[in-house]
Amino acid sequence: xxxxxxxxxxxxxxxxxxxxxxxxxxxxxxxxxxxxxxxxxxxxxxxxxxxxxxxxxxxxxxxxxxxxxxxxxxxxxxxxxxxxxxxxxxxxxxxxxxxxxxxxxxxxxxxxxxxxxxxxxxxxxxxxxxxxxxxxxxxxxxxxxxxxxxxxxxxxxxxxxxxxxxxxxxxxxxxxxxxxxxxxxxxxxxxxxxxxxxxxxxxxxxxxxxxxxxxxxxxxxxxxxxxxxxxxxxxxxxxxxxxxxxxxxxxxxxxxxxxxxxxxxxxxxxxxxxxxxxxxxxxxxxxxxxxxxxxxxxxxxxxxxxxxxxxxxxx
Amino acid sequence: xxxxxxxxxxxxxxxxxxxxxxxxxxxxxxxxxxxxxxxxxxxxxxxxxxxxxxxxxxxxxxxxxxxxxxxxxxxxxxxxxxxxxxxxxxxxxxxxxxxxxxxxxxxxxxxxxxxxxxxxxxxxxxxxxxxxxxxxxxxxxxxxxxxxxxxxxxxxxxxxxxxxxxxxxxxxxxxxxxxxxxxxxxxxxxxxxxxxxxxxxxxxxxxxxxxxxxxxxxxxxxxxxxxxxxxxxxxxxxxxxxxxxxxxxxxxxxxxxxxxxxxxxxxxxxxxxxxxxxxxxxxxxxxxxxxxxxxxxxxxxxxxx
Numbered sequence: 001x002x003x004x005x006x007x008x009x010x011x012x013x014x015x016x017x018x019x020x021x022x023x024x025x026x027x028x029x030x031x032x033x034x035x036x037x038x039x040x041x042x043x044x045x046x047x048x049x050x051x052x053x054x055x056x057x058x059x060x061x062x063x064x065x066x067x068x069x070x071x072x073x074x075x076x077x078x079x080x081x082x083x084x085x086x087x088x089x090x091x092x093x094x095x096x097x098x099x100x101x102x103x104x105x106x107x108x109x110x111x112x113x114x115x116x117x118x119x120x121x122x123x124x125x126x127x128x129x130x131x132x133x134x135x136x137x138x139x140x141x142x143x144x145x146x147x148x149x150x151x152x153x154x155x156x157x158x159x160x161x162x163x164x165x166x167x168x169x170x171x172x173x174x175x176x177x178x179x180x181x182x183x184x185x186x187x188x189x190x191x192x193x194x195x196x197x198x199x200x201x202x203x204x205x206x207x208x209x210x211x212x213x214x215x216x217x218x219x220x221x222x223x224x225x226x227x228x229x230x231x232x233x234x235x236x237x238x239x240x241x242x243x244x245x246x247x248x249x250x251x252x253x254x255x256x257x258x259x260x261x262x263x264x265x266x267x268x269x270x271x272x273x274x275x276x277x278x279x280x281x282x283x284x285x286x287x288x289x290x291x292x293x294x295x296x297x298x299x300x301x302x303x304x305x306x307x308x309x310x311x312x313x314x315x
Numbered sequence: 316x317x318x319x320x321x322x323x324x325x326x327x328x329x330x331x332x333x334x335x336x337x338x339x340x341x342x343x344x345x346x347x348x349x350x351x352x353x354x355x356x357x358x359x360x361x362x363x364x365x366x367x368x369x370x371x372x373x374x375x376x377x378x379x380x381x382x383x384x385x386x387x388x389x390x391x392x393x394x395x396x397x398x399x400x401x402x403x404x405x406x407x408x409x410x411x412x413x414x415x416x417x418x419x420x421x422x423x424x425x426x427x428x429x430x431x432x433x434x435x436x437x438x439x440x441x442x443x444x445x446x447x448x449x450x451x452x453x454x455x456x457x458x459x460x461x462x463x464x465x466x467x468x469x470x471x472x473x474x475x476x477x478x479x480x481x482x483x484x485x486x487x488x489x490x491x492x493x494x495x496x497x498x499x500x501x502x503x504x505x506x507x508x509x510x511x512x513x514x515x516x517x518x519x520x521x522x523x524x525x526x527x528x529x530x531x532x533x534x535x536x537x538x539x540x541x542x543x544x545x546x547x548x549x550x551x552x553x554x555x556x557x558x559x560x561x562x563x564x565x566x567x568x569x570x571x572x573x574x575x576x577x578x579x580x581x582x583x584x585x586x587x588x589x590x591x592x593x594x595x596x597x598x599x600x601x602x603x604x605x606x607x608x609x610x611x612x613x614x615x616x617x618x619x620x
Binding site: 114245294 | 344350352397400401404406407408410411412414415416417418419420421422423425426535539542543546550590592593594596597600601603604607608611612613
């Protein structure tokens with residue numbers, strides 16, 4: 001029992017409880033802004049969690065993860081623009097498109113290692129970015145406004161702030177649960193083994209690239225879901241969602257929270273986006289503080305926030 | 316024909332400019348094994364310094380020299396304060412730290428120079444067109460970029476391959492501990508290399524500045540191009556960076572110039588005019604993907620390790 005009650009687990013539990021009870025707080029205080037802010041945070045947390053699956057557990061440093069945010073978003077946006085408003089069609093298409101993109105990108109990029117892998121995933125994301133900029137029919141550079149959020153036959157109403165927030169939260173927790181199951185399955189063990197020692201895993205007889213590819217596709221699909229949520233949240237999708245600095249943001253969230261820990265990316269996303277929000281309220285030049293802060297975190301805070309909390313316990 | 320010659324020269328000029336940027340990146344990458352995303356920020360700072368100093372001194376050449384010195388100094392300061400503590404760490408740490416530096420530099424520039432872009436006006440002697448072939452005129456400034464870049468490339472070659480300093484640098488790349496044990500101050504050497512890379516990036520930035528405007532974020536797009544180049548050329552190889560840079564410069568420029576017409580002949584004109592801009596922007600990324608799939612180590616892998 002004492003094992004369960006270290007600083008790190010307590011913080012995670014408090015954060016989860018806080019996220020669950022947030023709509024209660026807004027309905028009492030009438031502070032809607034916090035709810036919209038946290039809807040965005042929860043969506044990015046899902047994207048960061050999916051990146052953590054390949055980066056933290058699989059050792060695949062993808063620098064193009066924001067591409068799936070855009071692909072999921074554009075699937076929703078384009079179908080909505082063509083008059084197909086049903087989420088039962090939009091969302092599966094968004095997931096399938098992301099999975100397909102991840103399959104192609106993964107099959108090609110997983111042939112490379114290390115920095116080359118970082119760069120080739122970046123290149124593919126930039127390609128997706130330029131394709132979206134070239135979609136003149138769907139707004140091109142300016143982006144695409146989504147006039148009606150996905151409909152689910154009265155099952156859930158996405159235009160209701162609270163319902164949409166809980167949907168996003170359910171997706172986040174569902175995603176984290178899925179990652180937890182994957183990581184502790186035989187499949188997940190193999191993927192983590194490949195991260196530690198590929199030669200040995202291959203010698204045992206596991207086909208390395210196939211395991212990696214499946215993991216890569218799962219992460220891409222999960223991020224595509226985040227993209228569909230994000231497009232519904234902002235009622236808008238533009239190529240800027242896929243820009244490489246966005247992929248950088250996602251990486252920062254994962255590393256900030258603690259790579260390779262289940263709840264790390266969620267904590268990272270909350271801290272990063274809250275910090276961005278708070279600093280931008282204090283000063284217009286928030287990045288002037290954020291930048292050096294990131295540098296300090298890298299220099300002194302190894303293992304992210306959760307790693308720091310873990311060390312705290314050991315003294 | 317005239318257009319082809321002109322676009323070819325434009326491509327060459329762009330490629331050589333990219334080489335200056337990529338050379339610094341590949342030096343730092345190949346020798347210190349350090350991923351520097353903030354290289355594009357140094358490029359931007361070079362342009363801002365030049366615009367400021369040229370306006371301040373009223374002389375183009377003096378202003379540019381001051382700007383070069385300032386970028387060199389800035390590079391050394393950044394390395395000394397922050398980045399030298401990150402050598403030998405995971406590449407991911409480099410990415411995160413230098414990503415933070417990009418955020419910092421962009422906002423610092425916005426604070427100091429304001430959100431609007433600056434212009435770097437050319438002196439009169441650099442604006443006259445020069446006749447390069449009978450009936451073919453080419454802007455003298457672009458020609459000057461080609462000449463300067465080629466001189467710098469030759470200088471780099473001599474320094475890295477023929478001088479004692481270059482020998483130490485290359486030795487440091489292949490075995491850091493050994494050269495340290497032989498009594499060479501490897502930390503100082505690394506700082507110097509980083510400063511050199513910063514100055515090269517600054518030079519590229521200030522040379523590009525009169526053609527485009529000096530603005531925030533100007534370093535980010537071109538940084539990605541530089542990364543594409545060093546990946547295609549093989550990380551750590553200056554020769555590879557040189558060839559890949561010219562290749563990428565030519566493909567990008569010629570693609571933008573001629574792809575729309577080419578597509579128009581094959582597709583309907585509306586389809587072509589929508590597809591062409593996207594396709595020509597994608598061209599080099601496509602090239603990089605093909606190269607990496609066929610030769611995962613780049614075209615000219617440096618012989619290290």
